[in-house]
Amino acid sequence: MLMYALIASLLPEGKIGAVVFTLMLFPLSEFLFELMEQVANGEEFGSNSKKLFSTENKGMFFKLWLTYVFIVVLLYKTVAIFGEVVGYPIAAFFIFGMPASLIILMMEKNVFSMIDPTKISYIIKLFGGSYLLLYVIAVISISVSLQFSVMANPNHFVVELLANMFSIYFIIVLFSMMGYLVFQHHYELNYKVRINHLTALRQQKNNEMTEVDIFLQEGRFEDAQKLLLRKISENAMDYRSNEKLILLYAVQGNECHMTKIANEYFVTLINANKVSQAADFFHALSKKSINYVPKSSVVAITLAKKMSNLQQYSVALLLLNNYSCEPSKEKNWDQIAYVKAKLLAEFEHDNPNSIRLLDMIIKRSIDQDLLILAEKLREILIS
DSSP: OHHHHHHHHHOOSSHHHHHHHHHHHHHHHHHHHHHHHHHHTTOOTTTTHHHHTOOOOOOHHHHHHHHHHHHHHHHHHHHHHHOHHHHHHHHHHHHHTHHHHHHHHHHHOOHHHHTOHHHHHHHHHHHTHHHHHHHHHHHHHHHHHHHHHTOOOSOHHHHHHHHHHHHHHHHHHHHHHHHHHHHHTTTTTTOOOOSHHHHHHHHOSSOTTHHHHHHHHTTOHHHHHHHHHHHHHHOTTOHHHHHHHHHHHHHHTOHHHHHHHHHHHHHHHHHTTOHHHHHHHHHHHHHTTOOOOOSOHHHHHHHHHHTOSTTTHHHHHHHHTTSOOSTTTSTTHHHHHHHHHHHIIIIIOOHHHHHHHHHHHHHHOOOHHHHHHHHHHHHHHHO
């Protein structure tokens, strides 16, 4: 980047400078398109540096030059024949569709596909808000260069160098982001990932969630859900499948399915004496602001008891607040009241409310074991 910016800043004005600058665009274009293709195939930036800086000529600059010359001629003829009312909207479309055109050229290496309005429109619609960000970065890369170039500054060389560095930097960011979006949407774009990123994942041993992760990377959420449901049906204790499916439903806002799977999963864990695991997962859901309330108050009580520690007690209290601790309003009201009383006394130091709950248990509960526990705790609190 620095080398290109430095050379561009030292170029003389006039025809010689223009010719040298044009020649510099040939390897720069190859670099940028190879960078986009590398990212689009799931490779990390610079992971294949030999290919990235390869001198292999794919003629990208020539294809770009030919395409935009054609567009300019087309717009000129359109304005001449049909007037500005028709010509300007077409020009605006191709200007706004520039990032999409570059993406199409990288994927198909075809000039005619690059100016296909249906393909350009499809990419714009597919990327949505992300496409607007691409366009903003493209505008910034151009406007920064122009802004610096017109600034009156005695250190003309320094200004020019900064202009070129910023411009090239934003262009590299632009092409990297375009590649990343292609990778994220390669399933919808019907773009075959050349590498071996997904293939390598599929070949990993002892990783039964690999296929699910691939589906999630490709945005194939329905396929991921089907595979996770199949895994759960085969093994109800498959905690990775259960937890990933619950989180997937939660992210999608599918509360009905999320609640159904979560209810079954927590009951399964508790019945298998995996209470600590259940409590930790419930705590993790809460920290992700996923509002899940177990259908069974017994499950809630079990989880709250296991979360009786400094890190998780506040989540346990919030959980119990979803159930009534008033007599006759909840089957297990007295157990809920006792766990709340313990949490309030131990971590909140709220003895008055804790004693109030214990008094209610002592007066109204018919659970003899719980009565003994409540009386002992009350004596400790008032002593």
